[in-house]
Amino acid sequence: MTDSDAPVPEHPDNGRTRPTDLPQVRIPRQVHQAMVDLEAQLAQEPAAGQLWRLEFDGTVALVYLADLTDEHIVVVPVGEDVSYADDATVVVPADRSPLGFAIGIWTDLDLRLPRYVLDRKLGDLDVDVPDLTAEQPAEVLPTDVRYRYRQRLQEPLQELVDATERLADDDRGQQQPLSVLLRDQGVQPSQLRRAIDTRRARRAFQDQLYLPPTDPAVDVLAELADVDVDEVRRALPRPPQRLWVALHQLQWRLPTRRWAQDRDLPEVVARWRVAEEVGAGQFRRAGDTDTEPDWEQALTDFFRHTDA
Amino acid sequence: MSAFLELQQTGEIGEQTYTMLHDVAGGVVRTHNYPAPSGNEYWTKDEEWELVNEFLTGDRGLQRVITLFVKATDEHSLRNLAAAAIRNHLIDQFRNTDRGHLYQRLTDVIDDWDGLETFPTAAGPACRRVGAATDEIWSGTIRPLVMAAADVGDIRIERWRKAARRSPIADRESIARIIEAVLDQAEAAVLLSDLAEVMEARFALVRTPLVIELDDEPALEPSAADDTDREALTFTAAEEIFDQLSRKERILLAHYNDTLRELEPLLDVSKSHAGNLRNDLESKLKGMLASANDPEATLTELRTMAGTWTHECGISSHSTATD
Numbered sequence: 001m002t003d004s005d006a007p008v009p010e011h012p013d014n015g016r017t018r019p020t021d022l023p024q025v026r027i028p029r030q031v032h033q034a035m036v037d038l039e040a041q042l043a044q045e046p047a048a049g050q051l052w053r054l055e056f057d058g059t060v061a062l063v064y065l066a067d068l069t070d071e072h073i074v075v076v077p078v079g080e081d082v083s084y085a086d087d088a089t090v091v092v093p094a095d096r097s098p099l100g101f102a103i104g105i106w107t108d109l110d111l112r113l114p115r116y117v118l119d120r121k122l123g124d125l126d127v128d129v130p131d132l133t134a135e136q137p138a139e140v141l142p143t144d145v146r147y148r149y150r151q152r153l154q155e156p157l158q159e160l161v162d163a164t165e166r167l168a169d170d171d172r173g174q175q176q177p178l179s180v181l182l183r184d185q186g187v188q189p190s191q192l193r194r195a196i197d198t199r200r201a202r203r204a205f206q207d208q209l210y211l212p213p214t215d216p217a218v219d220v221l222a223e224l225a226d227v228d229v230d231e232v233r234r235a236l237p238r239p240p241q242r243l244w245v246a247l248h249q250l251q252w253r254l255p256t257r258r259w260a261q262d263r264d265l266p267e268v269v270a271r272w273r274v275a276e277e278v279g280a281g282q283f284r285r286a287g288d289t290d291t292e293p294d295w296e297q298a299l300t301d302f303f304r305h306t307d308a
Numbered sequence: 309m310s311a312f313l314e315l316q317q318t319g320e321i322g323e324q325t326y327t328m329l330h331d332v333a334g335g336v337v338r339t340h341n342y343p344a345p346s347g348n349e350y351w352t353k354d355e356e357w358e359l360v361n362e363f364l365t366g367d368r369g370l371q372r373v374i375t376l377f378v379k380a381t382d383e384h385s386l387r388n389l390a391a392a393a394i395r396n397h398l399i400d401q402f403r404n405t406d407r408g409h410l411y412q413r414l415t416d417v418i419d420d421w422d423g424l425e426t427f428p429t430a431a432g433p434a435c436r437r438v439g440a441a442t443d444e445i446w447s448g449t450i451r452p453l454v455m456a457a458a459d460v461g462d463i464r465i466e467r468w469r470k471a472a473r474r475s476p477i478a479d480r481e482s483i484a485r486i487i488e489a490v491l492d493q494a495e496a497a498v499l500l501s502d503l504a505e506v507m508e509a510r511f512a513l514v515r516t517p518l519v520i521e522l523d524d525e526p527a528l529e530p531s532a533a534d535d536t537d538r539e540a541l542t543f544t545a546a547e548e549i550f551d552q553l554s555r556k557e558r559i560l561l562a563h564y565n566d567t568l569r570e571l572e573p574l575l576d577v578s579k580s581h582a583g584n585l586r587n588d589l590e591s592k593l594k595g596m597l598a599s600a601n602d603p604e605a606t607l608t609e610l611r612t613m614a615g616t617w618t619h620e621c622g623i624s625s626h627s628t629a630t631d
Contacts, residue, residue: 019361022322022323022326023321023326023364023365025321025364025365025369025370025373026319026321027315027320027373027377029319031374031377031378032319032377035316035377035378036316036317053378055381058381058385060380062378062379080375099374099378100370100371100374101368101371122378212382214382214384266313266381266382266383267381268381269382
């Protein structure tokens with residue numbers, strides 16, 4: 001359980017409300033632009049030597065992009081606390097860092113990942129990074145405080161590796177489908193229609209309701225089925241593998257981002273919604289066949305239609 | 309609008325983000341029982357807002373906000389990242405305090421010491437001897453543990469360094485021996501937080517010592533203020549040394565002119581042992597007083613403190629230190 005999930009004891013003091021003056025804290029323009037400016041992002045061509053944000057299924061990591069092919073990237077974790085730097089860390093001083101504060105590149109922790117986890121380019125890194133293949137691992141013992149920091153830097157990258165491998169394995173068949181869970185628990189379609197909406201209720205019973213794990217509808221389903229929220233999360237169908245990979249490609253991240261901005265939605269939530277709309281649309285058209293739809297075409301049609 | 313969208317759209321801390329950070333900060337301090345700055349049982353709203361302001365505008369405040377901004381993917385992840393960042397901020401602050409310093413020191417010693425280990429419990433990490441048969445946690449008052457800690461003699465003190473602005477503390481082996489004595493007294497595992505309290509009482513570490521900055525240029529004529537400063541310095545030096553003395557050493561100091569026969573029942577040791585303790589105390593005090601501004605005045609102050617302490621503890625005396 002995370003801190004923000006944990007049940008919080010009530011505050012015993014009903015004293016003052018918040019101070020009237022907001023602290024003046026503004027994110028530097030170039031950082032803000034790199035994150036939200038769609039026009040600027042159109043020109044983001046990945047190349048070695050850049051600082052990138054990786055994202056897949058909501059897991060995020062900041063990395064130095066060391067190398068890339070059409071399918072894969074080689075990345076090195078970037079950390080914000082340079083006081084944990086070791087022999088193999090390249091420190092980028094604040095005045096040369098795209099984030100505006102000093103960052104470290106932990107060069108001996110390089111990792112290979114699918115290219116589709118590239119999310120946003122945060123800037124160019126004009127620093128000399130040694131040849132990773134020749135890089136000797138830093139000698140940091142488990143008793144060293146830097147050891148734990150290295151682990152913390154590796155954790156999100158390892159999560160990305162695991163998530164992308166899980167996607168490649170596609171183990172959806174091993175889970176109890178949502179439709180079976182709902183029927184076993186005696187949930188009636190009419191109940192579901194009232195609690196969410198008709199279209200989504202139908203999709204739930206057809207295992208085509210693609211929901212992010214934090215979506216409020218997950219709680220509604222759990223309450224109706226009278227089961228634990230995690231049981232519903234395990235039963236939720238995943239979007240078709242190739243559609244999901246396609247939606248993570250830079251090519252489709254941008255239109256998804258625009259779609260999200262138009263609807264005041266976070267991009268990760270919008271991606272699930274797009275997957276649901278596009279996925280359900282294709283199944284409706286193709287019927288329940290084993291033929292893999294042309295997802296690229298389906299996405300082109302979807303965004304053309306919604307943009308119009 | 310959510311805090312996440314506000315940050316995305318405006319690129320600055322607005323109403324939503326500010327309020328969200330306060331919510332999360334309140335949750336963090338209450339869930340993890342961080343001590344309130346005022347020393348009260350709970351954090352007031354003012355203290356929580358102060359924490360958020362410090363988080364946002366203090367050292368590395370902007371860096372924290374940028375990191376949240378570039379790593380968050382939605383409101384849920386923003387809140388989780390904020391909670392982790394606020395916790396880290398509190399831990400950093402805590403480490404910068406004397407108690408945090410002591411807690412860290414205890415953890416380091418236990419990690420390095422072969423016979424001791426820490427293990428997690430619902431109330432926080434606890435310490436036990438390696439291979440201890442019981443997982444039971446000491447739940448009584450810390451007073452008997454403090455007494456056991458005070459009875460551990462031959463503590464090697466690390467010299468107080470003004471530059472470090474930290475209270476002095478004993479060396480690794482001495483700390484480990486005190487911990488072992490406390491565990492023996494408890495006959496159970498002891499929470500690290502309790503252990504820290506015992507150490508605070510043993511070494512009086514929580515107080516940040518009074519440091520009086522004297523002018524580099526000597527004053528032409530001594531003034532009343534100079535006398536007060538000198539007195540304060542002497543008192544502070546004596547207090548720092550006194551806090552590092554064991555129970556037996558304090559009794560010895562209070563009864564410094566007593567014969568060994570008179571010391572025997574007071575210290576509950578043999579005459580020869582009492583003689584050894586007195587010799588040890590002499591050489592220890594010689595070293596500790598060497599850096600004092602006025603060693604003689606400091607020793608007089610120390611003996612007064614020891615006399616008062618034995619009186620308050622009800623330790624019977626035939627003569628007093630100030631006799």
